[in-house]
Amino acid sequence: GENVEQHPSTLSVQEGDSAVIKCTYSDSASNYFPWYKQELGKRPQLIIDIRSNVGEKKDQRIAVTLNKTAKHFSLHITETQPEDSAVYFCAARRTGANNLFFGTGTRLTVIP
Amino acid sequence: GAGVSQTPSNKVTEKGKYVELRCDPISGHTALYWYRQSLGQGPEFLIYFQGTGAADDSGLPNDRFFAVRPEGSVSTLKIQRTERGDSAVYLCASSPQTGTGELFFGEGSRLTVL
Numbered sequence: 001g002e003n004v005e006q007h008p009s010t011l012s013v014q015e016g017d018s019a020v021i022k023c024t025y026s027d028s029a030s031n032y033f034p035w036y037k038q039e040l041g042k043r044p045q046l047i048i049d050i051r052s053n054v055g056e057k058k059d060q061r062i063a064v065t066l067n068k069t070a071k072h073f074s075l076h077i078t079e080t081q082p083e084d085s086a087v088y089f090c091a092a093r094r095t096g097a098n099n100l101f102f103g104t105g106t107r108l109t110v111i112p
Numbered sequence: 113g114a115g116v117s118q119t120p121s122n123k124v125t126e127k128g129k130y131v132e133l134r135c136d137p138i139s140g141h142t143a144l145y146w147y148r149q150s151l152g153q154g155p156e157f158l159i160y161f162q163g164t165g166a167a168d169d170s171g172l173p174n175d176r177f178f179a180v181r182p183e184g185s186v187s188t189l190k191i192q193r194t195e196r197g198d199s200a201v202y203l204c205a206s207s208p209q210t211g212t213g214e215l216f217f218g219e220g221s222r223l224t225v226l
Contacts, residue, residue, distance in 0.1 A: 100155075
């Protein structure tokens with residue numbers, strides 16, 4: 001099955017700085033890579049996703065990059081704000097499959 | 113409803129007891145998923161329904177775990193003879209159709225087995 005590894009497990013940045021979270025996956029048949037944000041005690045919510053036919057996708061202050069050859073993808077958050085503080089999970093899904101495999105999460109703290 | 117609804121939000125039980133956790137997906141969503149999230153970990157897949165049938169139950173850890181979705185909407189996750197290791201947050205998610213994108217999660221049922 002798919003194995004998704006995520007780094008770092010915790011990340012602290014000053015407000016206004018950038019944050020980068022990295023994930024690797026093992027199954028070359030994976031073609032869909034979403035990122036979910038989970039605030040304390042809340043449900044995970046999709047913030048951005050990318051499919052394997054593109055290398056980068058942006059949505060305002062967040063962006064995701066994908067390197068299929070190296071089997072890794074990254075989340076970039078620019079101009080961080082305190083409300084960006086949360087746990088972020090990457091995930092991967094194989095072509096034709098229904099199940100998402102999640103990473104272990106990164107706890108991001110933005111220091112005002 | 114507006115989102116995925118899960119009940120109870122918290123459940124405390126004793127080792128060996130039977131537990132049912134309920135999920136009410138977003139209306140019209142045909143795909144329904146159960147995940148388990150232990151402290152400090154990502155969600156771990158348990159089972160997936162497309163309509164009324166369990167299309168993939170490969171994530172269920174053992175035969176103490178079972179889930180149903182008899183009318184293709186509400187689903188119940190059933191855990192028999194609970195063990196302390198079953199303590200976790202059980203997340204339900206739904207999506208409009210299979211394999212197309214975003215999962216919409218509920219806020220989870222926190223199960224504590226004493």
